[in-house]
Each structure stands twice: as structure tokens, then as C-alpha cells.
Amino acid sequence: MQCVRPLWGLTAAAVCILLLLLLHCHMLREGQLSAGACEVVTLDRDSQPRRTIARQTARCACRRGQIAGTTRAQPACVDVRIVRSRQWCDMSPCLDHEGCDLLQNSSGWTCTQPGGRVKTTTVS
Incomplete structure (x- = not known):
């Protein structure tokens, strides 16, 4: 007992x-979120003649030495060095078939598709 x-x-x-x-x-x-993962929280689109403005907010749980960024047109955790140096194309923000170019003032980048269509992304 x-x-x-x-x-x-x-x-x-x-x-x-x-x-x-x-x-x-x-x-x-x-x-x-698990470490190294991101998710889109809000996505707002505003269509105007000949262009569409989209604003996206993402939530990320990045590991040490990483910060929220963009890889292949999706939110992702990227090396903090890329964001500090504003070398946006180093994080591969465009899709595989698109070309990446920095904006002149380093405030963002453009993704150019083979047909000539351009997507511009600015960082705020």
C-alpha cells in the first residue's frame, strides 16, 4: 500500500x-512561427491605369544574424549584412526568370521579366 x-x-x-x-x-x-519562417500578415492592392500598387506586411521569426527580407518574391529571413548595405539583389528578391537591378538611390529594386514588364519594390 x-x-x-x-x-x-x-x-x-x-x-x-x-x-x-x-x-x-x-x-x-x-x-x-518557427525559427527562420515568415508569413504574410496583410496584402493591399490598388490598381491604377498601367500599374498596380501592392503593399505587403510580413511577420518573420528570424535567427540571429538574419532579418526580414524577400527571396523569390516571398517574405524570407535574409542575412542582416544585405539589408545594412542595401545591396537588395544579393537576397535574390526576384523570380528565377527575372533580372534584378538596384534603384539609383538604393531605396529598393526592380525585377524585369523577359517580356519587358518591370516590378519595382521600395523599402520603407
């Missing part, structure tokens, strides 16, 4: 720990 009480105590503690772990995992899936 004396062995049963400690056994029940250990079982209860194990169940509590298991429930806490399950709750923690559920909360991670619900609101937190």
Missing part, C-alpha cells in the same frame, strides 16, 4: 507534464 501512493503521485505528475507539453505545442502552432 505504501508503494501505491508514490506511484499515483508520479503518474499524476507525468500526466500534468504531458498536458502542459500538449498545450505548449498547440500555442506554438496557433500564434508563433
Whole structure:
């Protein structure tokens, strides 16, 4: 009988720990991003004649030495050196078939498609 009480105590503690772990995992899936991941939070488009203006806000959980950026037209964690030096094309922001060029004042970049269509991105 004396062995049963400690056994029940250990079982209860194990169940509590298991429930806490399950709750923690559920909360991670619900609101937190895994390290190195990004997600689009808002995307607003405003179409005008001959151009479309899109504003996108992303949320990232980057590792040490990384910061939110853009890779292949999607939000991504990139090396902080790229953002500090404003060498935007180093983070491969354009799609594979597009060419990347820096804006003259280094405030962003352009992605040029083979047909001549140009997408301009500015950083604020």
C-alpha cells in the first residue's frame, strides 16, 4: 500500500507534464512561427491605369544574424549584412526568370521579366 501512493503521485505528475507539453505545442502552432519562417500578415492592392500598387506586411521569426527580407518574391529571413548595405539583389528578391537591378538611390529594386514588364519594390 505504501508503494501505491508514490506511484499515483508520479503518474499524476507525468500526466500534468504531458498536458502542459500538449498545450505548449498547440500555442506554438496557433500564434508563433518557427525559427527562420515568415508569413504574410496583410496584402493591399490598388490598381491604377498601367500599374498596380501592392503593399505587403510580413511577420518573420528570424535567427540571429538574419532579418526580414524577400527571396523569390516571398517574405524570407535574409542575412542582416544585405539589408545594412542595401545591396537588395544579393537576397535574390526576384523570380528565377527575372533580372534584378538596384534603384539609383538604393531605396529598393526592380525585377524585369523577359517580356519587358518591370516590378519595382521600395523599402520603407
